[in-house]
Amino acid sequence: MSNRAPIVNPSSSSSTQTVARVRASRRLFSKLDGVFNEEVFFLILCVFIGIFSGLAVVCFRLAIDWTHLALLGPLPETHSWRLFAIPSLAGIVVAILVLHVFPGIRGSGVNQTKSALYIFNGFIPFRTAIGKFICAGLAIGSGQSLGPEDPSLQIGASIASALGRQLEISREKLRLMAPVGAAAGLAAAFNAPISAVLFVIEEVIGRWSAGILGSVVLSAVASVVIVRSFLGSEPLFRIPITAFKRPSELLAYAVLGIVGGLASVAFAKAVGYLRPILKGLPRWTQYFQPALAGLLIGLIAFLGFPQIMGAGYGSMDEAMHGQYEWKVLAILAVLKIIATTFSFVSGTPGGMFAPTLFIGAMLGGAVGDIERILFPQLTGSTGTYVLVGMGVLFAGFLRVPMTSVFMVLEVSGNYEIVVPVIVANTFSYLISRSLQPIPIFDMLTRQDGLILPSLEEDREETILRVEDAMLPVPDTILSAQDYVDANFHRVQDSADSTFLVRMHPSGWNIATREQLQRFYREGKGELTLASVLPVQSLPSLYPDLSLDSALRYVNDYSLIPVVNRADSRRLEGVVSRDSVFQKYGSERAIEVPGNA
Amino acid sequence: MRWKLPKLVPRSAPIILLVLTLAAVSGFAAVSHLVSRYNLNQQARGRRLYAQGLADVATKRYDDAIAAFRAALTCDPTNPQYELTLARTLRDSNDPRRLDEAESYLLALWQRAPQDAAVNLALARVAARRGSIEDATRYFHNAMYGVWASDPDANRNRARIELIEFLLKRNARAPADSELIALAASLPASPAAHLQAAHLFEQAQDYAGALAQCEVVLRLDPGNAAALAGAGETAYRFGDYVLAQRYLRMAANANPEDSVSRQLLESTDLILRANPFHSHISDAERNRRIDAALAQAEVRLTRCAQQAHVDLNSTANPPASPLPGLQARWLLAKPDLKLLRSPAETDLPDAIMDVVFQIEQQTAATCGPPQTLDLALLLISRKRETATQ
Numbered sequence: 001m002s003n004r005a006p007i008v009n010p011s012s013s014s015s016t017q018t019v020a021r022v023r024a025s026r027r028l029f030s031k032l033d034g035v036f037n038e039e040v041f042f043l044i045l046c047v048f049i050g051i052f053s054g055l056a057v058v059c060f061r062l063a064i065d066w067t068h069l070a071l072l073g074p075l076p077e078t079h080s081w082r083l084f085a086i087p088s089l090a091g092i093v094v095a096i097l098v099l100h101v102f103p104g105i106r107g108s109g110v111n112q113t114k115s116a117l118y119i120f121n122g123f124i125p126f127r128t129a130i131g132k133f134i135c136a137g138l139a140i141g142s143g144q145s146l147g148p149e150d151p152s153l154q155i156g157a158s159i160a161s162a163l164g165r166q167l168e169i170s171r172e173k174l175r176l177m178a179p180v181g182a183a184a185g186l187a188a189a190f191n192a193p194i195s196a197v198l199f200v201i202e203e204v205i206g207r208w209s210a211g212i213l214g215s216v217v218l219s220a221v222a223s224v225v226i227v228r229s230f231l232g233s234e235p236l237f238r239i240p241i242t243a244f245k246r247p248s249e250l251l252a253y254a255v256l257g258i259v260g261g262l263a264s265v266a267f268a269k270a271v272g273y274l275r276p277i278l279k280g281l282p283r284w285t286q287y288f289q290p291a292l293a294g295l296l297i298g299l300i301a302f303l304g305f306p307q308i309m310g311a312g313y314g315s316m317d318e319a320m321h322g323q324y325e326w327k328v329l330a331i332l333a334v335l336k337i338i339a340t341t342f343s344f345v346s347g348t349p350g351g352m353f354a355p356t357l358f359i360g361a362m363l364g365g366a367v368g369d370i371e372r373i374l375f376p377q378l379t380g381s382t383g384t385y386v387l388v389g390m391g392v393l394f395a396g397f398l399r400v401p402m403t404s405v406f407m408v409l410e411v412s413g414n415y416e417i418v419v420p421v422i423v424a425n426t427f428s429y430l431i432s433r434s435l436q437p438i439p440i441f442d443m444l445t446r447q448d449g450l451i452l453p454s455l456e457e458d459r460e461e462t463i464l465r466v467e468d469a470m471l472p473v474p475d476t477i478l479s480a481q482d483y484v485d486a487n488f489h490r491v492q493d494s495a496d497s498t499f500l501v502r503m504h505p506s507g508w509n510i511a512t513r514e515q516l517q518r519f520y521r522e523g524k525g526e527l528t529l530a531s532v533l534p535v536q537s538l539p540s541l542y543p544d545l546s547l548d549s550a551l552r553y554v555n556d557y558s559l560i561p562v563v564n565r566a567d568s569r570r571l572e573g574v575v576s577r578d579s580v581f582q583k584y585g586s587e588r589a590i591e592v593p594g595n596a
Numbered sequence: 597m598r599w600k601l602p603k604l605v606p607r608s609a610p611i612i613l614l615v616l617t618l619a620a621v622s623g624f625a626a627v628s629h630l631v632s633r634y635n636l637n638q639q640a641r642g643r644r645l646y647a648q649g650l651a652d653v654a655t656k657r658y659d660d661a662i663a664a665f666r667a668a669l670t671c672d673p674t675n676p677q678y679e680l681t682l683a684r685t686l687r688d689s690n691d692p693r694r695l696d697e698a699e700s701y702l703l704a705l706w707q708r709a710p711q712d713a714a715v716n717l718a719l720a721r722v723a724a725r726r727g728s729i730e731d732a733t734r735y736f737h738n739a740m741y742g743v744w745a746s747d748p749d750a751n752r753n754r755a756r757i758e759l760i761e762f763l764l765k766r767n768a769r770a771p772a773d774s775e776l777i778a779l780a781a782s783l784p785a786s787p788a789a790h791l792q793a794a795h796l797f798e799q800a801q802d803y804a805g806a807l808a809q810c811e812v813v814l815r816l817d818p819g820n821a822a823a824l825a826g827a828g829e830t831a832y833r834f835g836d837y838v839l840a841q842r843y844l845r846m847a848a849n850a851n852p853e854d855s856v857s858r859q860l861l862e863s864t865d866l867i868l869r870a871n872p873f874h875s876h877i878s879d880a881e882r883n884r885r886i887d888a889a890l891a892q893a894e895v896r897l898t899r900c901a902q903q904a905h906v907d908l909n910s911t912a913n914p915p916a917s918p919l920p921g922l923q924a925r926w927l928l929a930k931p932d933l934k935l936l937r938s939p940a941e942t943d944l945p946d947a948i949m950d951v952v953f954q955i956e957q958q959t960a961a962t963c964g965p966p967q968t969l970d971l972a973l974l975l976i977s978r979k980r981e982t983a984t985q
Contacts, residue, residue, distance in 0.1 A: 041609050074670070075664065230631045234673060238701065239700075240696060323694070382696075
């Protein structure tokens, strides 16, 4: 017996209506399809990346909080066995997960995002997002001295990369997906969209364009909106009243910049020295490295400094409100450098953004308090020095000068301290650059055997310009308005074989000696040069353009005019293939002394 | 872990966006659910920690209380009650370093709800701790005119009373007087409230205002012993000894244990008996009182000179001592007593009593506050001076 339902013959009117609806829908979609070119589609996609990253970061933060509450309790306890046991045991679990389940999550999320952009065509495995979520959540929640920002950045980048791959967007766009997601993740973690955008542009992408900026901004803003809708718009810290009253106090902030620069160098050198040593130890030791780091942190907490556990935002808040004496602040800064160095080099997943802010905050508070003891006339509050100190370490350790300034401004919402922040950050950045030439992210990449473009080096690199290869204005310049006869006689005294021709009313062309001789022989002497020369648009260059831009033309044209930007008829000089290549050759000889 | 969505739908941009929108909406809903569950748990934990903090405050364990309130606030960051209580505890923990943090919490609350009277009151107390009259007055006023959760009139008066006490402590008499006038106008018909106001008026040395408040109390509760004592004492300080005598006598009768009123009554009786300028006394009685006053002044001067080791008859005294000069004036005034009966000498009582008053004032300055009749004469002199001014 058949169980099939009897076939019902639909009425003809309802069938017609359904078909009409489907057709209307198809027409609508086909029209909409025309609206979405790749650029528009990519920008809309960036908003979705921001939304998904924001949702993921909200969950990540809840996971960290929940882990912390479950493992360490809501109240800070000193002299408790849990301070030792929890980070150590969690460290073993994290090590097992990192070694066996999520091997790709070791290292910095910033570098993995850069690798995706420059090496892996935008590919970051989705497993990385899951691994970072679980392992970093467990590590930070159990008290390891690391921050949630770097994992958030990588979770965002991972989600974006996975989405891009699923949607099979072009390779060029797919490469950009990871940085776009990274900006969203970082913005959500810091609740600071401007700093996140600047960081990704400054440290990951390294170049500005309307398209890149638009996509990164859209994703960052979308993620921040999501995070704020769930977790509120309160800043990471309650900002005390800060003020900058007397310009002479900039000296005090400069001193803070110098101390911060030295601390940044010490921190970076400690990480750079210990990381390869620990990585080079036998594999079985890697099961215990995070646990030993956890034990060390537990010991420090047990001895009376539980503030160094986790990201430490609560303690930064207390420091900002003058809850610690300068001695305690200085001790906390030193202990946090030690704790974070060991947490990070042990391979525990987690970021260094929050610890950097912590160290800067404590150092800033300590230096500020000492300065005020020595010079009671200083008016800056402890909170002001703590805020400036955060920027100082950000500039010196992470080497992102622009982001460091905006980070402080965005977090504090106070533009009065912009001058102290800029002054202190500049000192810190310069000292760090001179004592530690390789930035921390580049150092970590090189330790991992990857060569990624160093954006700081790019920024500092000397750019060859057209004026560097420019030859003087030739003695003989022909006029297209003159007759061939006159031009032919003009070139008789010249040794050159190619001549620039000034066109009317504007523009340039080239004539060779052979061409002029041929026109003359063919009896075209009574004609203007313009009428006989082949029509071609000779490009012109400006002296300040990159010499690379001349390379596009030197094979096609033997002589290229270099004109003034204010008056394109005014000739500044010329470049030829030989002059351009000679310049590149001489630069190469300087770069590689052995070739000289 | 390579994963791929099955290609169930054609890869058209609108369809992709539709799918992404659905995914975003679903994700949003799921995270909303998760966050609300988490928040509920956190709020419950926050309540427990808050209760623990309150218990710590009750036993003055401020450090533990602050830690508990901080943790409660971490669990429920938007709870203004936790924030306010933490700020109050930081303020009251007697650690000057915590005052900044308390103020920061309160300012954050104030920015969210500038009309909240409790927050303004807490900020006023922080400003009062810092000794800033301007800020404290501003925040106290905000509290008075702000929104109270319950019993607004009583709370407003309490805030004003606190402001007055602060201003008096900081010696800011003029603003305190203004606030006292405003307070007197806004008090409910309650003997306790008016008695408190009378006390504040008295602290501000506005004895007329204090007396008026005590009289309001006596109208509300005629037998109120505290008001009777207050009115008597205030009238005494004000210099209205007849009124003081009446109230103090009633106070002493109403509360026989009130030794202060009894002492003041004795002093008042003495003043009234010794005052030669009292109306409704005969000339003979006036002359008798002047005679007695001059004799008492001599006794006081002699004793004070002995106490200060000054020989009234010697010329070798320190040049700064005014006592020998007073002795000389007394000797000059003594014979004038006989002329008091003469109707032509109308200025003589004033002149003799002027010598008495100078002796009493100077000996009080040199040898300390006097007792009994000397005190009465001193107070009469002060009242006389005030009347002259």
